[in-house]
Amino acid sequence: DGGITQxxxxxxxxxxxxxxxxxxxNLNHDAMYWYRQDPGQGLRLIYYSQIVxxxxxxxxxxxxxxxxxxxxxxxxTVTSAQKNPTAFYLCASETGTSGNNEQFFGPGTxxxxx
Amino acid sequence: xxxxxxSPQSLIVQKGGISIINCAxxxxxxxxFPWYQQFPGKGPALLIAIRPDVSEKKEGRFxxxxxxxxKQFSLHIMDSQPGDSATYFCAASSMxxxxxxxxxxxxxxxxx
Numbered sequence: 001d002g003g004i005t006q007x008x009x010x011x012x013x014x015x016x017x018x019x020x021x022x023x024x025x026n027l028n029h030d031a032m033y034w035y036r037q038d039p040g041q042g043l044r045l046i047y048y049s050q051i052v053x054x055x056x057x058x059x060x061x062x063x064x065x066x067x068x069x070x071x072x073x074x075x076x077t078v079t080s081a082q083k084n085p086t087a088f089y090l091c092a093s094e095t096g097t098s099g100n101n102e103q104f105f106g107p108g109t110x111x112x113x114x
Numbered sequence: 115x116x117x118x119x120x121s122p123q124s125l126i127v128q129k130g131g132i133s134i135i136n137c138a139x140x141x142x143x144x145x146x147f148p149w150y151q152q153f154p155g156k157g158p159a160l161l162i163a164i165r166p167d168v169s170e171k172k173e174g175r176f177x178x179x180x181x182x183x184x185k186q187f188s189l190h191i192m193d194s195q196p197g198d199s200a201t202y203f204c205a206a207s208s209m210x211x212x213x214x215x216x217x218x219x220x221x222x223x224x225x226x
Contacts (some may be wrong), residue, residue, distance in 0.1 A: 042218035
Protein backbone atom coordinates (compact mmCIF):
# COMPACT_ATOMS: atom_id res chain seq x y z
CA ASP A 1 0.00 0.00 0.00
CA GLY A 2 1.24 3.46 -0.86
CA GLY A 3 1.36 6.02 1.91
CA ILE A 4 3.31 7.95 4.47
CA THR A 5 4.69 6.41 7.63
CA GLN A 6 5.86 8.28 10.70
CA UNK A 7 7.72 6.87 13.64
CA UNK A 8 7.58 6.67 16.49
CA UNK A 9 3.90 7.25 17.28
CA UNK A 10 4.78 8.56 20.75
CA UNK A 11 8.07 10.12 21.77
CA UNK A 12 9.24 11.42 25.11
CA UNK A 13 12.12 13.81 25.41
CA UNK A 14 14.05 15.09 28.35
CA UNK A 15 15.00 18.73 28.62
CA UNK A 16 18.13 19.48 26.57
CA UNK A 17 17.86 16.45 24.30
CA UNK A 18 17.66 16.42 20.54
CA UNK A 19 15.20 13.96 19.04
CA UNK A 20 14.57 12.92 15.44
CA UNK A 21 11.16 12.13 14.00
CA UNK A 22 11.05 9.84 11.01
CA UNK A 23 8.94 10.35 7.90
CA UNK A 24 8.97 7.98 4.92
CA UNK A 25 6.76 7.95 1.82
CA ASN A 26 6.44 5.50 -1.05
CA LEU A 27 4.15 7.67 -3.14
CA ASN A 28 6.96 8.93 -5.36
CA HIS A 29 6.09 12.49 -4.38
CA ASP A 30 8.68 15.20 -4.81
CA ALA A 31 7.35 17.63 -2.21
CA MET A 32 7.31 16.90 1.49
CA TYR A 33 6.28 18.98 4.50
CA TRP A 34 6.47 19.05 8.29
CA TYR A 35 3.68 20.62 10.34
CA ARG A 36 3.20 21.18 14.01
CA GLN A 37 -0.30 20.95 15.46
CA ASP A 38 -1.31 22.49 18.77
CA PRO A 39 -4.90 22.64 20.06
CA GLY A 40 -6.83 25.49 18.47
CA GLN A 41 -3.90 26.61 16.28
CA GLY A 42 -4.40 24.54 13.19
CA LEU A 43 -1.42 23.33 11.21
CA ARG A 44 1.73 25.41 11.30
CA LEU A 45 4.45 24.79 8.74
CA ILE A 46 7.91 24.00 10.07
CA TYR A 47 9.87 23.05 6.93
CA TYR A 48 9.14 21.92 3.41
CA SER A 49 11.12 20.38 0.60
CA GLN A 50 10.28 20.40 -3.08
CA ILE A 51 13.17 18.25 -4.20
CA VAL A 52 15.97 16.12 -2.88
CA UNK A 53 18.81 18.04 -1.24
CA UNK A 54 16.76 21.20 -0.99
CA UNK A 55 14.45 22.47 1.73
CA UNK A 56 12.96 25.75 2.92
CA UNK A 57 11.98 27.16 6.30
CA UNK A 58 8.33 27.52 7.12
CA UNK A 59 6.68 29.83 9.63
CA UNK A 60 8.07 28.22 12.79
CA UNK A 61 11.45 26.73 11.82
CA UNK A 62 13.38 27.98 14.85
CA UNK A 63 14.60 25.05 16.98
CA UNK A 64 14.06 22.50 14.22
CA UNK A 65 16.22 21.04 11.48
CA UNK A 66 15.59 18.73 8.53
CA UNK A 67 17.41 16.85 5.82
CA UNK A 68 16.32 15.49 2.45
CA UNK A 69 18.96 13.09 1.23
CA UNK A 70 16.48 10.71 -0.38
CA UNK A 71 13.20 11.34 -2.15
CA UNK A 72 11.40 8.97 0.18
CA UNK A 73 12.66 10.35 3.47
CA UNK A 74 12.31 13.70 5.27
CA UNK A 75 13.37 13.39 8.92
CA UNK A 76 12.78 16.22 11.39
CA THR A 77 15.08 16.91 14.32
CA VAL A 78 13.70 18.78 17.29
CA THR A 79 16.68 20.42 18.93
CA SER A 80 17.17 21.60 22.48
CA ALA A 81 16.78 25.13 21.14
CA GLN A 82 13.04 24.53 20.67
CA LYS A 83 11.64 25.86 23.91
CA ASN A 84 8.17 24.37 23.75
CA PRO A 85 8.36 21.20 21.66
CA THR A 86 5.42 19.31 23.15
CA ALA A 87 3.00 18.95 20.23
CA PHE A 88 1.61 16.65 17.56
CA TYR A 89 3.88 16.55 14.50
CA LEU A 90 2.56 15.74 11.05
CA CYS A 91 4.50 14.91 7.92
CA ALA A 92 2.89 15.32 4.53
CA SER A 93 3.69 14.91 0.88
CA GLU A 94 2.10 16.44 -2.17
CA THR A 95 1.25 15.02 -5.56
CA GLY A 96 2.92 17.91 -7.35
CA THR A 97 5.52 20.43 -6.39
CA SER A 98 3.53 23.63 -6.58
CA GLY A 99 1.68 23.39 -3.28
CA ASN A 100 -1.49 23.41 -5.31
CA ASN A 101 -2.58 19.82 -4.98
CA GLU A 102 -3.79 17.32 -2.44
CA GLN A 103 -1.56 16.75 0.56
CA PHE A 104 -1.21 13.26 1.96
CA PHE A 105 -0.55 13.16 5.69
CA GLY A 106 1.13 10.60 7.86
CA PRO A 107 -0.41 9.35 11.12
CA GLY A 108 1.61 11.80 13.23
CA THR A 109 4.07 11.65 16.11
CA UNK A 110 3.11 12.98 19.51
CA UNK A 111 6.14 14.44 21.24
CA UNK A 112 6.11 15.11 24.96
CA UNK A 113 8.85 16.84 26.90
CA UNK A 114 9.32 15.45 30.37
CA UNK B 115 1.38 34.83 4.95
CA UNK B 116 -2.11 35.15 3.57
CA UNK B 117 -4.81 34.09 5.95
CA UNK B 118 -7.71 31.75 5.66
CA UNK B 119 -10.27 32.46 8.35
CA UNK B 120 -12.38 29.51 9.41
CA SER B 121 -15.53 29.53 11.52
CA PRO B 122 -16.95 28.33 13.79
CA GLN B 123 -14.18 26.98 16.00
CA SER B 124 -16.53 24.30 17.31
CA LEU B 125 -19.90 22.99 16.23
CA ILE B 126 -22.42 20.66 17.83
CA VAL B 127 -25.11 19.13 15.66
CA GLN B 128 -27.78 16.52 16.21
CA LYS B 129 -27.75 13.36 14.16
CA GLY B 130 -29.49 13.96 10.85
CA GLY B 131 -28.86 17.68 10.93
CA ILE B 132 -26.82 19.85 8.58
CA SER B 133 -23.30 20.91 9.57
CA ILE B 134 -21.96 24.07 7.95
CA ILE B 135 -18.38 25.30 8.23
CA ASN B 136 -17.24 28.51 6.59
CA CYS B 137 -13.92 29.83 5.34
CA ALA B 138 -12.92 33.22 3.97
CA UNK B 139 -9.72 34.09 2.17
CA UNK B 140 -7.92 37.20 1.01
CA UNK B 141 -5.59 36.17 -1.78
CA UNK B 142 -7.42 36.24 -5.11
CA UNK B 143 -4.65 34.11 -6.61
CA UNK B 144 -5.81 31.06 -4.64
CA UNK B 145 -7.12 28.44 -7.03
CA UNK B 146 -7.35 25.24 -5.01
CA PHE B 147 -9.63 24.90 -2.00
CA PRO B 148 -9.53 21.54 -0.18
CA TRP B 149 -11.20 20.39 2.99
CA TYR B 150 -9.43 17.92 5.26
CA GLN B 151 -10.99 15.68 7.91
CA GLN B 152 -9.00 14.66 10.97
CA PHE B 153 -10.00 12.12 13.60
CA PRO B 154 -8.40 12.29 17.06
CA GLY B 155 -4.82 11.04 17.11
CA LYS B 156 -4.73 10.64 13.31
CA GLY B 157 -3.39 12.63 10.42
CA PRO B 158 -5.77 14.71 8.29
CA ALA B 159 -7.09 13.26 5.06
CA LEU B 160 -8.55 14.99 2.04
CA LEU B 161 -12.34 15.00 2.18
CA ILE B 162 -13.31 17.07 -0.83
CA ALA B 163 -11.75 19.87 -2.88
CA ILE B 164 -12.84 22.48 -5.39
CA ARG B 165 -11.22 24.72 -7.95
CA PRO B 166 -12.76 28.11 -8.78
CA ASP B 167 -14.12 27.16 -12.17
CA VAL B 168 -17.22 25.73 -10.46
CA SER B 169 -19.42 27.11 -7.69
CA GLU B 170 -20.36 23.83 -6.08
CA LYS B 171 -19.05 20.30 -5.77
CA LYS B 172 -20.89 17.44 -4.16
CA GLU B 173 -19.58 14.06 -3.05
CA GLY B 174 -22.15 12.01 -1.21
CA ARG B 175 -23.29 13.91 1.88
CA PHE B 176 -20.47 16.46 1.56
CA UNK B 177 -20.78 19.61 -0.52
CA UNK B 178 -18.44 22.54 -1.07
CA UNK B 179 -20.04 25.85 -1.99
CA UNK B 180 -17.70 28.42 -3.48
CA UNK B 181 -18.37 32.15 -3.86
CA UNK B 182 -15.54 33.71 -5.81
CA UNK B 183 -16.78 37.29 -5.58
CA UNK B 184 -17.16 37.09 -1.81
CA LYS B 185 -13.93 35.12 -1.45
CA GLN B 186 -15.67 32.53 0.67
CA PHE B 187 -16.19 28.80 0.57
CA SER B 188 -18.04 26.48 2.85
CA LEU B 189 -18.46 22.80 3.67
CA HIS B 190 -21.95 21.41 4.11
CA ILE B 191 -22.45 17.99 5.68
CA MET B 192 -25.96 16.74 5.07
CA ASP B 193 -27.60 14.15 7.32
CA SER B 194 -24.73 14.46 9.80
CA GLN B 195 -23.77 11.22 11.56
CA PRO B 196 -21.89 10.54 14.80
CA GLY B 197 -19.07 9.10 12.66
CA ASP B 198 -18.61 12.55 11.14
CA SER B 199 -17.38 13.83 14.52
CA ALA B 200 -13.89 15.09 13.75
CA THR B 201 -11.89 18.23 13.17
CA TYR B 202 -12.28 19.82 9.76
CA PHE B 203 -9.69 22.09 8.16
CA CYS B 204 -10.17 24.25 5.12
CA ALA B 205 -7.14 25.26 3.07
CA ALA B 206 -6.26 27.35 0.06
CA SER B 207 -3.31 27.48 -2.28
CA SER B 208 -2.21 28.84 -5.59
CA MET B 209 0.02 27.56 -8.36
CA UNK B 210 3.61 28.39 -7.53
CA UNK B 211 3.04 29.25 -3.88
CA UNK B 212 4.41 25.88 -2.75
CA UNK B 213 2.70 26.27 0.61
CA UNK B 214 -0.99 25.75 1.32
CA UNK B 215 -2.64 28.03 3.87
CA UNK B 216 -4.78 26.23 6.42
CA UNK B 217 -7.67 27.49 8.49
CA UNK B 218 -7.47 26.89 12.23
CA UNK B 219 -9.93 24.03 12.18
CA UNK B 220 -13.48 23.31 13.35
CA UNK B 221 -14.22 20.64 15.91
CA UNK B 222 -17.51 18.98 14.94
CA UNK B 223 -19.48 16.84 17.36
CA UNK B 224 -22.56 15.03 16.11
CA UNK B 225 -24.81 13.81 18.90
CA UNK B 226 -26.69 10.53 18.36
